[in-house]
Amino acid sequence: MKVLVIGLNHKTANVDIREKLAFNGPRLEEGVFGLRKIPDVREVAVLSTCNRVEIFSCVNNTVAAADSIKNFLAAFHSITRTDFEKSLYVHRDEEAVRHIFRVSSSLDSMVIGEPQILGQIKDAFDFALSKKTTGVLLNKLMKKAISTAKRVRTETRIAENAVSISFAAVELAKKIFTNLSGRSFMLLGAGEMAELAARHLVNNGVQDVMVVNRTYERGCELASEFNGKPIRWEDFLHELVHADIIICSTGAPTYVLLKEQMLKVMKERKQRPVFIIDISVPRNIDPEINKIDNVYLYSVDDLQEVVDTNIHGRKVEAGKAEDIINQEVEKFLRWMSSLESVPTIVALRQKAEEIKREELEKFRGRFPDLDAEKVKAVEYLATAISNKLIHSPTVALKEDSEDRDELIAMIKKLYGINEDEE
């Protein structure tokens, strides 16, 4: 049996194609069963997320199976094969195993090291398991994919440090305030990035949201979105005293907050710390403000720099992760080859031969006076019995049946043949 992966991801296919090939909701069950019914496909699991669609399978013949799976995809999703074929990748054997491990370890993700993919793989596998479309090989492969991902996570720093501006802002806020629940927050102005960061802060427990906008109506709109309180532009300096975290993005051509004003605010706040993020270009907050004690001012460039170093750090860590994955792939391939029937047949033979030899030795020791001819006869008998005993298991192993992997595992257990794995 061979491992085969057919799939597409955010690098190979645009969102249109990914959407068309996705297995959503009830279609997933249908799809998994449909794939399992392809004659060449012995075991199958389907991973379908917004960034990738992957079919993990164990097949008899990779070429034939790949062809049937592509046809199935076309029929199942009612699109012509040529429309999506160039977006697909096909991995076989070692490459397939490596690909699955890389996906689960989040090396193949859009944001390297992002944690969701592991959960999605687990779900995909659990689903296939509950529908009984997997078997010995895929079960082991999936378990290994999960344990490899965990190893990568604990042994490298691939998932440390924020890699988006709004995440970096939240992380930084936590290093200033410990936790964000109960902190108050002021959104000064509007804008896509500012609103995203605001949403992140609110999701992390920030309460008391104040929204300031030059047009009061727009401020009210935004405020209701965050469950906050709109504040008139004229009043913002006055209300600033109550804000622990400020995100500023006003598009004003000059500074809207000066050092002297902030000094006054800090005095009124009794020096309680303030974290200010200035997303505006040109900057809206006097950079000198960062020099005031207990005020931490970050511009969008500062945050971008943090993110860039973190991304670079993750890439370095990804190199270490590849080494771990190579080790795990090698281990898995060794296990797979132990599943092939030939080594098992050889081992079975050896076992029988060994027992025969040992017993004959004992026999000779017990009857040392026996003449050579009789010993020969006994040896002949022993050989005949042991050959007869292993004949039918050998035949069964050689047969190309669907449950051969289980059979191999079973025979190994019954005859006490040790796997040399790990």
Place this chain on the structure above:
Amino acid sequence: MEIILFEIALTFYFAAAIVSILELFKSTKTSSYIMLGLVVAGFALHTANIVARYVISGHIPIANMHEASSFFSWCIVMFFLFLEYRYKLGLLGSFIMPVVFVFMVSSSMLPRKMEPLSPVLQSYWLGIHTVLAFIGDAAFAMAFGIGIMYLVQEHFVKSKHLGGLFQRLPSLQILDEINYRLITIGFPFLTLAIITGSLWAESAWGKFWRWDPKEVWSLITWFIYALVLHVRLIAGWRGKRAAVLSILGFCAVLFTFFGVNFILKSMHTF
């Protein structure tokens, strides 16, 4: 026997200090468990050493510089273990264990002989006054370590160098809060130590206050910490300024403890 206990405890603290300093460069779960294990082992032996000295001498073993320094370290470790248990601040050990080690080394270099108590020290005030003083001082020592942590972390946030050490150090808010709490614990102990000290002085020498250098420096220390608390409550001096003041305060503690004895002459034997 009690000397061996002391030496082994010192060795454990030394190992813990080394591990804790290495942790600044690279720390894992295992390394912090190793560090904590070493501290706990050292603390157990150290406790046994103090108990043994108490049993042998028959009085509280804080009667000379060796014993005082050793008991001071013991109090700091006690605070450290409590904070570890309560807050689990990352890298706290890296800022505290070296301090403990320095105190233990200075203790080990001072004469250890148990001499019979001089008549002045033969008083129940000995136990009360010294224990109060060292619990207070140990709280200040912790505040000192945490103050340094605050300054380091504050430097990272201000200068926008958000490297590995920044990631592993605790947040500014929690450091500031614990620093403040430690001073609010240390301050009443110091106050009581000064009061009991003057009561003792009255019964021993007939005078509450004699402007002895030890007394003067204790008072200076007391004023520094009173100032820390005062400006925090009134003017909201927190964060960096509070951290700097708590470091300054501990320098005064150190001078009161060591400096006065070695540089100035004092009635106070330690």
